[in-house]
Amino acid sequence: MFETIGVLVVFFFLLVGGTTFYFKIQESAMQKELVRQAQLRSLQAAQRAMFLPELDCSFVSIQRENCFDRLKLKAFGSVSQSPKTAQSYFGQFGFATVIVREAYPSTDFIVTIYTSIPDEYGKVLLTQTPVLLYDPVTKDFGFGVMEVTTYAE
Amino acid sequence: MSKRAIELQFHWIFILIAGAVILAFFFSVVQKQRALSEEKLSITLAGQMDAIFTGAIESKGTTQSLVTPKPGIAFSCSKVCECNYHIGRKATEFRDKLLFAPAMIKDQDAIAWAIEWKLPFRIANFLLLTNPTIKYYIVYERGDQLSEQLYRRVNIALPKELNQVAIGSLRDITRLTPQGDAQTRLVFLGTQEPDLRSLNLDFAREDVSGVWINADAITAVFYEKTDPDELEFSEYPSVLAGDTTVYGAIFAADHQMYECVMKRAFEKLGVIAQVQAKRAQELKNTVSAARPECAYVLQDLQTVAQKAEQVAGAQALRDAEAAISVIRGAQSALQLQNTNLIKQSCPELY
Numbered sequence: 089m090f091e092t093i094g095v096l097v098v099f100f101f102l103l104v105g106g107t108t109f110y111f112k113i114q115e116s117a118m119q120k121e122l123v124r125q126a127q128l129r130s131l132q133a134a135q136r137a138m139f140l141p142e143l144d145c146s147f148v149s150i151q152r153e154n155c156f157d158r159l160k161l162k163a164f165g166s167v168s169q170s171p172k173t174a175q176s177y178f179g180q181f182g183f184a185t186v187i188v189r190e191a192y193p194s195t196d197f198i199v200t201i202y203t204s205i206p207d208e209y210g211k212v213l214l215t216q217t218p219v220l221l222y223d224p225v226t227k228d229f230g231f232g233v234m235e236v237t238t239y240a241e
Numbered sequence: 242m243s244k245r246a247i248e249l250q251f252h253w254i255f256i257l258i259a260g261a262v263i264l265a266f267f268f269s270v271v272q273k274q275r276a277l278s279e280e281k282l283s284i285t286l287a288g289q290m291d292a293i294f295t296g297a298i299e300s301k302g303t304t305q306s307l308v309t310p311k312p313g314i315a316f317s318c319s320k321v322c323e324c325n326y327h328i329g330r331k332a333t334e335f336r337d338k339l340l341f342a343p344a345m346i347k348d349q350d351a352i353a354w355a356i357e358w359k360l361p362f363r364i365a366n367f368l369l370l371t372n373p374t375i376k377y378y379i380v381y382e383r384g385d386q387l388s389e390q391l392y393r394r395v396n397i398a399l400p401k402e403l404n405q406v407a408i409g410s411l412r413d414i415t416r417l418t419p420q421g422d423a424q425t426r427l428v429f430l431g432t433q434e435p436d437l438r439s440l441n442l443d444f445a446r447e448d449v450s451g452v453w454i455n456a457d458a459i460t461a462v463f464y465e466k467t468d469p470d471e472l473e474f475s476e477y478p479s480v481l482a483g484d485t486t487v488y489g490a491i492f493a494a495d496h497q498m499y500e501c502v503m504k505r506a507f508e509k510l511g512v513i514a515q516v517q518a519k520r521a522q523e524l525k526n527t528v529s530a531a532r533p534e535c536a537y538v539l540q541d542l543q544t545v546a547q548k549a550e551q552v553a554g555a556q557a558l559r560d561a562e563a564a565i566s567v568i569r570g571a572q573s574a575l576q577l578q579n580t581n582l583i584k585q586s587c588p589e590l591y
Contacts, residue, residue, distance in 0.1 A: 092252070096259055103266075125288060132295050136337070139299045141363040142516050146591065148583060151363065163519035173512055179336030224588040225527050 123211070126240035130213040133181050134236040138217060140164075143201070145222040155220040156232070158197070161188055165199040177202055183209070183239040190221055192231040197221070209239035283329030286310045290328060294338055297353045298368040304354045304400040309372065313347030316340065316370075316494055322501035339502050341492040342370035343424055349373050352402045354492075358485040360545070360568060361576045362517060362591035364510045367485060367502075369492040373404045374423035377491070381430045383409035387456035388431040394484060395430060395491075415439050419447050427451035427464075428491050437464050437474045445472045452490050454481070461487075463496035479503075480558040480565050500558055508553035510568075514546035517591050524588055535587035538578060541571040542590075 138154065142164045145155035167173055183206045190197035214237050221230040293307055310328050318324040324335040326342070339358075354369040371377075379399075381392035392407070399405065404422070408414065411433055418441050419425070425447055429435045437451050451464035451474070461481050464474040477496035481487055486503065493499040518539055525537040548564040548571075555561035579590045 092255065092259075099263075107270075128288065128292060132292060135295060135299065139366075141365060142513050144363065146363070146589065148589070149359075149361075149363075149579075149591075157520070159520040159523050160516055163516045163523070166519065167512060167515045176508055176512065177337075179334065225524070227588075 122240070126211060126213055126238065129182065129240075130184075130215050130236060130238040133184050133186070133238055134215040134217055134234070136180050137186050137201070137234060137236055138219075145220070152220070152222070154218070155222055155229075156188060156234075158221050158223050158230075159225075161199045161201065161221075164201055168202055174202070174204065178204060181236075185235075185237040187235045187237075188219065188221070188232055189235070190230050190232045194230070197230070197232070206239050209241065211240040213238045213240060279329065280331070283312070283331035286312075286328045287326075287331045287333045290314065290326070291333055294340065294353075294368060298338060298355050298366050301355050301357045301366045304352060304402060306402070307351040307353050307370075309346050309349065309351050313345055314342075314351070315345050316342040316498070317344065318495075318498040318501040320497065322497075322504065324498065324501050335502070335505075337505075339365050339367045339489075339506055340370065341367060341489045341498065341502060342494060343372075343375055343426075343492070344494040345423075346370060346372050347374070347423070352400060354400050354488075356398075356485050356488060358483065358506060360483065360510060361572050361579070362513065364513055365506055367489055367506075369488055371403065371492055373402070375404060375426060376420060376422040376424070377403060377405040377426045377428055378408055378414070378417065379405055379428050379430065380408045380411060380414060380435070382411055382433065385431060385456070391430045391454065391456050391458060391487075395428075395487065398484070398488065411435060415441065417441060417444075419443050424448045424450070426491070429453040430456065432456045434462075435464075438472050440472055442472065446470055450495070452493075454487050454490060458484060458487055461490045461499075463490070463493075463499065465495055478559055480562050482507075482565055482569065503558060504553050504555070507549045511546050511549035511553060514542050514549055518542035518546055521590055524590075528588055532587065534585045535582060537582075537590065541574045541578070544568075545571050545575075 143156045143160045145152045145157045168177065181202050181204065183204050184202065185200065185205065186202040188199050188201060214235060217234045219232045219234050221232040290310070297305055297307065312329045315327040325332040326335070349372045351370050351372045355366050356369065357366050358364050379392065379395065382388040396407065411429070411431065414427065414435070425444070427437065427449070429451065432455065435451065435453055440449065449466060453462040455461065458481055461479050463477040463479065465477065467473045467475050479490070479496055479499060481490065489502065490499050493502070521537045521539050521542055525539070528535045529537060545568050548567050551564045552558065552561040558565065575590065582588070582590055
């Protein structure tokens with residue numbers, strides 16, 4: 089009788105040990121998956137921002153890729169300040185900040201086109217994409233960077 | 242019975258109980274793991290589908306084949322316009338995506354067609370989804386000029402991969418019989434109101450729905466079965482805003498999906514028109530002062546912004562028919578203004 093109980097105790101001891109080890113591995117895999125998902129979301133947000141019709145450069149109704157119109161950027165920056173408009177873009181960007189800044193020839197052109205920062209966050213992911221900035225008045229192009237910062241738990 | 246014999250019996254009972262406990266433990270772990278991995282799989286699939294839809298929607302004017310997950314993808318919009326797609330038990334919101342899709346895509350790969358909605362500047366890309374298990378009967382009226390014109394436009398635009406059959410007369414729908422398709426969608430392009438009750442009675446138990454696009458492509462009526470076993474249909478009238486929305490109406494699962502996605506699209510139009518109006522104001526201030534031939538009239542853009550917001554907030558698109566009509570009118574004025582600006586070598590309006 090005592091032998092059987094002894095075998096059972098050892099068996100359950102091994103079982104608990106094995107289960108704990110398994111769940112630890114599962115947890116670590118889950119963490120990795122969460123990071124991967126956050127990175128995917130960050131890339132998607134950048135991709136969405138790149139194709140916003142609100143900002144595109146169009147020439148005789150044909151869009152130029154990876155190009156933002158400076159006047160549209162400024163206009164959208166001010167329109168998106170309204171809470172209602174910002175709310176309507178939450179589905180698109182979630183908790184993120186999207187900034188477009190000029191890198192060349194000048195560096196003083198910076199527009200925040202969207203911002204929504206959660207009260208608490210654990211991880212911050214930054215995706216930078218080079219863009220062209222078109223001035224429709226002078227018809228000049230500048231080089232800029234679009235920075236999409238996403239906040240993950 | 243001796244003490245030893247009783248002890249042996251208890252020993253066996255104890256082993257049986259311990260064995261049952263161990264078995265129950267493993268059984269519950271397996272069940273939990275199965276439920277967990279199913280949940281995990283549907284979350285992973287939903288995440289992947291979201292990324293695929295995001296990529297597909299940006300490839301305007303293209304048709305691509307998307308792998309459908311084994312459990313299929315169900316699309317639906319509630320009465321309060323909560324639009325989701327479900328893979329297994331996992332529901333994912335449409336969010337910013339303007340999707341028009343049947344209620345269920347299963348068994349075969351999905352056909353995804355991304356098209357641009359312009360009024361007259363680019364507003365958004367629509368993603369239209371279907372698959373070969375859904376048959377589309379495109380019914381037009383041969384001899385009716387408007388109907389034929391609309392059919393030609395639609396026929397040229399629709400992807401070649403679509404499982405479609407053209408029918409040149411409204412009366413010919415009585416000759417149709419079920420072909421074993423998962424769903425049957427009747428698309429009427431004409432001036433005469435169709436009667437879906439005239440369909441062959443064999444369609445009574447089939448998944449059949451219809452949409453009548455009036456030949457002027459301004460209004461649409463959705464026909465949805467009231468009883469899955471009867472040939473009885475409810476009619477839901479709605480409003481169109483350009484050919485792109487005609488395709489949206491054809492591919493949408495029901496009137497609810499069409500209305501909800503279109504309201505979201507009008508909300509987007511409102512924002513873009515505001516951006517364009519602010520941009521035009523800036524151009525007026527900087528360019529028009531130096532070059533008087535570059536005249537920027539803001540009124541049409543402001544009207545579009547205001548009316549689009551009105552449409553987005555309406556209970557139904559039909560309630561905002563007048564506002565949509567004003568937007569349609571402003572579209573031509575904006576196009577004309579932009580053409581004139583191009584001719585004068587001025588910065589474009591949009």
